Amino acid sequence: MINRYFEVEIENGENILLITEFGKWTMLSKEEYREFLRKGENSDKKIIEKLKNAFIILDESNIKPFIKYLNIRYGYLTIPTINVQINPTYKCNLSCIYCHASSKTKGDVLEEDKAKEIIRFINNIPKPNIYVEFQGGEPLLVFDKIQYIVEKLEKSNEKIKGFTLVTNLTLIDEDIAKFLEKHRFSVMGSLDVNEEIHNLQRPFPNGSKSYSYAYNGFLTLLEKNIKFDVRSTITKICIEKYGFLELSQELIKNAKKHGLHKINYMPVTPQGKATENTEILLNSEEMFEVVKSCSIKAVKENVLDKFIFPYLCNIFSPMRKYSCLRDICGAGTSNITISPKGEIYPCDVIKRIPEWKIGEIQNGKATYNKEKLAKWISISTKSNPLCGYCEWQGLCNICKSCNYQEFGRLTAYHFLSESCKFHKKLYKFLFENIDVFRQYYNKFLKTYS
Numbered sequence: 001m002i003n004r005y006f007e008v009e010i011e012n013g014e015n016i017l018l019i020t021e022f023g024k025w026t027m028l029s030k031e032e033y034r035e036f037l038r039k040g041e042n043s044d045k046k047i048i049e050k051l052k053n054a055f056i057i058l059d060e061s062n063i064k065p066f067i068k069y070l071n072i073r074y075g076y077l078t079i080p081t082i083n084v085q086i087n088p089t090y091k092c093n094l095s096c097i098y099c100h101a102s103s104k105t106k107g108d109v110l111e112e113d114k115a116k117e118i119i120r121f122i123n124n125i126p127k128p129n130i131y132v133e134f135q136g137g138e139p140l141l142v143f144d145k146i147q148y149i150v151e152k153l154e155k156s157n158e159k160i161k162g163f164t165l166v167t168n169l170t171l172i173d174e175d176i177a178k179f180l181e182k183h184r185f186s187v188m189g190s191l192d193v194n195e196e197i198h199n200l201q202r203p204f205p206n207g208s209k210s211y212s213y214a215y216n217g218f219l220t221l222l223e224k225n226i227k228f229d230v231r232s233t234i235t236k237i238c239i240e241k242y243g244f245l246e247l248s249q250e251l252i253k254n255a256k257k258h259g260l261h262k263i264n265y266m267p268v269t270p271q272g273k274a275t276e277n278t279e280i281l282l283n284s285e286e287m288f289e290v291v292k293s294c295s296i297k298a299v300k301e302n303v304l305d306k307f308i309f310p311y312l313c314n315i316f317s318p319m320r321k322y323s324c325l326r327d328i329c330g331a332g333t334s335n336i337t338i339s340p341k342g343e344i345y346p347c348d349v350i351k352r353i354p355e356w357k358i359g360e361i362q363n364g365k366a367t368y369n370k371e372k373l374a375k376w377i378s379i380s381t382k383s384n385p386l387c388g389y390c391e392w393q394g395l396c397n398i399c400k401s402c403n404y405q406e407f408g409r410l411t412a413y414h415f416l417s418e419s420c421k422f423h424k425k426l427y428k429f430l431f432e433n434i435d436v437f438r439q440y441y442n443k444f445l446k447t448y449s
Contacts (some may be wrong), residue, residue: 001058002040004322006391007033011432018056022073023314023394026054072318076326076334081129081161084122085337085348088145090137094168095205096190097280098233100272102352103137105205108340110145118338119152120364121220122160130157133164135337135348140171152181158363162186166201169230170210172217177224187221187228190214193250197238222258229306231264234290235280244289248297255303262304263292269399269419270406271349284421292429299436304444311430312441313448314395325397328380332358334371344368346376349401356404376400386411392427 008017016033019025022442028050030038036043041057051057055066075192090107092099110118122130131154134146146165153160169189180187191214192198221228225373238247251263267287268274274281282290285403291307298305310322320326323335332346344366345351358376359368379400387398399419400410407413412420430437 001246003056003058003246004390005054005056008391008428008431011428017431018051019391019394020055021388021394022070023320024052024054024056024069025315025394026056038177055099069318073320074319074327076330077230077328079330079334080127081131081334082125082127082131083131083335084120084125085133085135085335085351087137087337087339087348087351088115088139088142088149089340090352091141092121092136092138092168093141093170093204094138094202094210096168096202096233096273097277098201098235098268098272098274100274101137102137102270102272107137109142110340112145112148114342115145116363117342117361117364119149119156121361121366122153123157124286124364125159128159129161130159131162131164133166138168138171139165140167140176141175143171147179154183164188167221168210168214169221170213171216172220174220174447177220177226180221181224181226185226189218189221189228189230189366190233191218191230192232193234193238193242193247194254197241198233199234200237201235208417218258229262229264230260231266233268234265234282235268236282237280239282239286239290244293245297247290248293251294252297252301252303256301261302262306263298264306265290265294266290266307267368267422269349271402272352272405275405282418284418284425287417287418287422288425288429293427294323295437299440302443304447306448307322308430309441309448310443311426312396312437315430315434316438316441324399327382327394327397328377329397329399331401332376347401349399350404353401353404356401384411390424392424395427396423 003020005018015027015029017025017027032047036047039375048057052062055062058066070217090103090109091105092103107167139146150163162188163183166188192201196210198211202210204210218230232251242250251265255263267282267290270279272279295305295308295316309327313321314325323330335347337345337348337351338361339351342361343357344361345356346358358373359366381393381396381398384398387393398412402419403410405413
């Protein structure tokens with residue numbers, strides 16, 4: 001039996017990539033592929049072996065490994081883990097030009113009674129592994145609420161496996177850092193490229209500069225035994241200031257300056273304030289050139305590129321580790337976001353869109369809008385007819401949250417979607433340099449998390 005597959009001619013003209021709709025792949029030379037087209041399953045044994053390993057040809061000899069592969073590939077659908085994102089406030093002390101949460105200096109704040117309800121709700125979650133993440137707004141504006149929730153959960157729930165804080169770093173001080181260290185927090189902070197870019201993109205509401213405050217918070221964390229990372233958001237401002245090559249050099253230079261042998265960046269996406277400040281958005285070609293320059297430079301400098309690595313995991317590993325690159329991302333099932341009022345949304349990207357409130361916590365229990373939740377879960381690359389004709393569907397995913405904010409619908413207009421065009425360029429580039437990135441993947445596999 002010959003499984004469904006797609007063919008992609010690699011730019012060097014020597015090889016043909018054959019890839020299945022579930023992401024398994026192999027490379028054939030043009031001569032090998034022509035033989036396969038002529039002879040099918042009667043082709044040379046070496047060709048047949050390659051195609052069987054990629055599950056393009058299926059028979060009794062590889063049907064069990066194929067089933068095992070699918071169980072691993074889609075194992076996340078039955079994962080016994082949930083990530084609960086709590087937003088103790090939507091207020092923020094910064095006024096970032098691209099804020100995906102559209103935060104302002106005023107906003108909802110979690111009340112103690114609602115915090116107690118959320119704690120009861122988490123304690124009643126039946127899954128054995130629970131991770132709790134604090135976002136906002138800037139969650140440290142109500143640090144006392146974080147302390148309260150963490151200390152209560154640690155006493156009442158053995159299923160809590162870890163806490164995460166997403167912060168702009170400006171409020172980190174010695175006491176907060178000690179608390180985060182004591183309770184084994186992971187921290188994700190924001191530092192955009194360098195001081196100049198950071199101050200342009202992440203000012204205080206009065207327009208004053210925030211870099212020195214964020215940088216001091218970064219240095220305070222650096223002194224502690226805390227697992228933390230910092231990420232840069234890349235906008236059109238970065239490109240106009242530095243260009244693609246110099247931008248990648250700037251990212252790596254600043255990482256190495258602080259002994260960090262990794263870079264973490266994200267091209268700005270059309271959500272939150274960025275849907276209003278459209279002049280800062282990147283088109284697909286600009287997104288691609290940013291990632292291409294950074295990944296090439298990271299390979300040369302022996303630095304982990306945390307943006308590109310999840311894509312490499314999708315290519316080289318049967319497991320789809322990064323939720324945003326899965327067919328079904330898990331938003332609304334293995335990941336939920338809770339507002340300061342106890343409203344439940346599928347994920348943090350869409351938490352400020354009232355139309356996609358899927359539930360609410362009251363009296364320690366969650367009441368879900370089952371019809372809306374079912375509609376949300378039903379949308380994936382497998383349910384989108386346009387995705388079904390794409391050769392990259394086995395490696396890609398559509399972000400429903402981003403699609404809704406850009407197009408007003410959960411599925412993208414693919415001929416208009418810059419994200420879709422970007423991903424097609426990116427995967428083609430990775431396979432054109434597959435040997436280089438295979439070595440890079442193997443080198444950093446153990447250190448990536």
